[in-house]
Amino acid sequence: MxxxxxxxxxxxxxxxxxxxxxxxxxxxxxxxxxxxxxxxxxxxxxxxxxxxxxxxxxxxxxxxxxxxxxxxxxxxxxxxxxxxxxxxxKNIRIQIREQLDFATILYHKGLYKQSLKILDKAKTLAITNEEKNIAYEIVELEKVIESQYITRSLSTRADELIAQAKDLSLQNVLASKLSNLSLELYGLFLKTGYVKNDTEHKRVTQYFYDRLPEYDLHKMGFREKLWLYKAHLWYSFLTLDFIACYKYASKWVALFYENKDMIILNPVFFLKGNHYLLEALFYLRHYKKFKETLFNLEEITKEKWFPLDDNNESLAFLYINNNKFNLHFIEGDFKQGLPLIDNVLKQLEKYKNRIDEHHVMVFYYKIASMYFGAGENEKCIVFLEKIINNKSLQMRADLLSFSRILNLVAHYEAGLDYNLDVLIKSTYKFLIKMEDLYDVQKEFIKFLRGLGDIYPQEVKAAFIELHKKLKQFEHDPYQSRAFLYLDIISWLESKIENKPIDVIIRNKFESQVLKTTFN
Known part of the structure; x- marks a missing residue:
């Protein structure tokens, strides 16, 4: 083809x-x-x-x-x-830039007074809307013009412009340092995934605090606070501190609700903040808050005043549907989640030029997980192979490794065990090469490797033994991360109790809801 x-x-x-x-x-x-x-x-x-x-x-x-x-x-x-x-x-940002262009043209024509008048209005608009980089450019042009057009008290005007330029410069430098740190942490997350031991935790912590600039929260504007919360959020995600993730994602979203005009000006950051808030709630299994936040996000994107241009429309699709999958995973209603798959695949085709391949692969993993939970293992394998066979994309190491683990389980469940030994060897080789082996994965691979030598009447006892070994990792701060990608414990319980995995997960969910209600 x-x-x-x-x-x-x-x-x-x-x-x-x-x-x-x-x-x-x-x-x-x-x-x-x-x-x-x-x-x-x-x-x-x-x-x-x-x-x-x-x-x-x-x-x-x-x-x-x-x-x-x-x-x-x-x-x-x-x-x-x-x-x-x-x-x-023609949003505010373009309007300000346009006014700056007009003022520049007037300046070059020698119409200084007209140019300064436009610049003053544009500067006020820029500062009000947190466009401080453009505001700094405007002040710099004002300084150039004022040095040639002397009608006011130049010393007073010069002092005013110098003070304004210094203040804007300091704020821009702080925002730049925080945005750089946020981007560096995000890059680290995409490359290595979450920390897996104390050594990695210490390394990431030192990396973060060595680069975190000094700041006074009371003197920070909207933009500087936004980058501060983003940097803290990525540090918290990397170090598996999901409570801190929730804290900073909540601050991020609250910042927008306190400055609603900023939702219109920066809808992308508003959507992203809600997505990370939902991700933190998913990991913490705060079901009620998760469902409420997802509902509110979907409703606000339907409001007439919400700026749904091509980019925002594709991001809204990405974040809302990503979390709709997660909602089904929390509730354990995998079969009810199957209709979501066709809709998502159609929309992925529609937005294929706007959604990057990495996020497409994340969707494929979620689709595979939905099929696995619904007991449709062969369909699960189809989407996992799309991830495994993608050689052109550098994806997150943890996503790649768990795709291979789930692929093994799905092959076993589907009865496609004629090449299971080959799959186990290639998966083990892949994980060793990536240096991405959790103890959970080691135990599971070891178990699958020996499965062929176990007599049928001994399989249940082997499942019970593996379940006992893995249970000890369930609350380990590093090892428990593995269970968020693939609920191996619930799968083992489904084999031990001879029940479908979605029934096991659904029962746990209902038990948790009852516990929360009565507490």
Missing amino acids: MKEQKDNLFILVKSLSKSEKRQFKLYVGRLGVNEDSKFLMLFNILDKLSVYDESVILKKGIVKKQQLSNLKAHLYKQILISLRLNPSH
Whole structure:
């Protein structure tokens, strides 16, 4: 099967809504460009194609192969200009930047007073909306103009601008250090996953506090607090401190509800904050709060005032559906969760150019887990193999390793044990190579390795023995992480009690709900 070609211009054209396409053609018309213009003809060809095919474009004869890249670059630029002029894309950030551009043009024309007037309004708007990087640029331009246009008390004005520039610079430096730290921790998380022992815990803790800048919370604005909470959140996730995760994710989300205008200006961070809050609640198994938070998130994204552009729409899909899977996992109603799979797969196709491959693989793992819990092991294997066979993507080590472990269990459950020995060897080799063996995994692999030598009447006793060994890890701060990816304990109990795994998990959930209600 031929791999579908990816082309940035084609993806951009296909991302345009009907109104944006109409806006583009009106924009071209205003330019006074002839209807036979080559870049407009290229636009119409790409609009009609279902997949990018350069040979189809060349057959139309509008351009030679050597000139095609230049024509594509020109069309790409014109589409972006058209989108920038579209009122639906004119958020506060673009408006401020536009005012700065206007002021710069007026300055170069020598119209200093007009330029300063626009800059003053733009600066107020930037500071009010926490756009402090642009605000700093504005102050720097004001300083340049004031040095040439002397009508006020220059010494007072100079002192005012110097103080403002210094204050904005300090805030921008703090925000930059905190955002760098947050990004570094996130990168570490993607590369290595959670800490697995005291040595790793100490290393990550030292890494975090060595890079955490000094700050005064009372002097921090919205943006600086946001990056502070993000940095603490990633440190807490890495070190498996889910209570701290909940604390900082709650602060993150509360920050937006205290500054509701920021939800409109920074919807991506609002969505992400809610997602991490839900993830922390999932790990803590705070069912009631989890369900309430998920419901509130879904409802707020349906509000007319919520800015659901292409990017936000795909992120809302990603985070809401990711956590809908988790809700089914908490409740143990895997069979009831199966209809969610078809919807998610359709939406993944719709958003394929906006959702990165790593998040697609996370969905595949959740789909596989849903099928496994519902007892549909062969379907589970199909999605696990999509992860295991993906050689082009550097995914989280823990996701890869548990995909292979679940693959072994699913093969065993499906009765596909003719090549189980080969699977066990390749999985064990893979895990050793990745240096990602939890004690839970070691015990489980050891058990599966010896399963073929156990007589049928002895299998139940072997399950009981393994269950006893793994139970000791259930509350270990490092080893218990393994059970959040794959509930091996519940699977063993299903084999011992001869009940489906979803019944075991559902009974535990109902017991926990009753316990919480009466306590």
